[in-house]
Amino acid sequence: MTTNSKEGLPFLTIFLVTILVAVLGLFFSIKARHRLISAIAPYVGAVALAALIGYTDQHSDEVWAALILMLPSVFVFGFLLPRQAWQWALIIGGSVFLAGLIGVAIGYVPPCHPGFDCPPPSFGGSLQALIALIPAFVGSYTGAALRWGASYLWRQRSGT
Numbered sequence: 001m002t003t004n005s006k007e008g009l010p011f012l013t014i015f016l017v018t019i020l021v022a023v024l025g026l027f028f029s030i031k032a033r034h035r036l037i038s039a040i041a042p043y044v045g046a047v048a049l050a051a052l053i054g055y056t057d058q059h060s061d062e063v064w065a066a067l068i069l070m071l072p073s074v075f076v077f078g079f080l081l082p083r084q085a086w087q088w089a090l091i092i093g094g095s096v097f098l099a100g101l102i103g104v105a106i107g108y109v110p111p112c113h114p115g116f117d118c119p120p121p122s123f124g125g126s127l128q129a130l131i132a133l134i135p136a137f138v139g140s141y142t143g144a145a146l147r148w149g150a151s152y153l154w155r156q157r158s159g160t
Contacts (some may be wrong), residue, residue, distance in 0.1 A: 001132055014052060021048035021072070026080060042081055046091045049073045053092060053098025057129075061111040070132065071139045078143030085144040086137070090142035093136020 023046020057066035067149070070092055077088035103110060104121045112118035119125060 003078060003093050014055065018048045018052035021045055026076075029040045042077065042084075043091070046073075046077060046088055050092050050095035050098075054095040054102075057132075058103050058108065058110050059094045067131070069135060070096075073134050073141040075143040078140035079147045080143075082144035082147045085140040088138040089133065089140040093133040093142075096132040097129040099127060100129045 012143055024056075025041040025043070025048070027041075049069070053066050056069055057063075058064065074088050074092050077092070078085040081088070094116045100121070101123070102108075102125055107110035109121060
């Protein structure tokens with residue numbers, strides 16, 4: 001991962017604020033008495049995490065940096081709200097593609113491994129980022145399946 005001391009502090013601040021927004025979104029979706037707040041709050045949290053993942057992908061020369069943030073995020077969202085598992089995969093997994101498109105639109109050149117010949121950013125190169133949807137769907141539906149399995153076992157155990 002390519003970072004310097006000037007970028008380390010802002011990234012940490014962005015990371016912590018994003019995690020806070022996502023946790024608050026999930027908390028309010030569970031605890032809110034008002035239906036509108038409980039419906040919108042998890043999407044606000046997912047979009048905040050998606051922005052962090054897109055930022056991380058564009059500012060790192062490693063794929064793993066974004067993947068390490070993406071997989072636990074979609075897993076938790078899929079576990080807590082399993083009926084919308086496909087939505088969490090699209091929102092959070094699609095952030096890599098969307099960040100690539102925004103980078104091409106503003107002319108941003110992401111970092112490249114030293115010694116490698118990296119092509120300039122293009123729309124075609126951004127389309128390759130759609131492959132990030134595969135681990136996003138796998139993580140989201142793994143969390144949903146775990147939740148469904150746990151609720152099935154709980155029903156069997158309680159005898160209903």
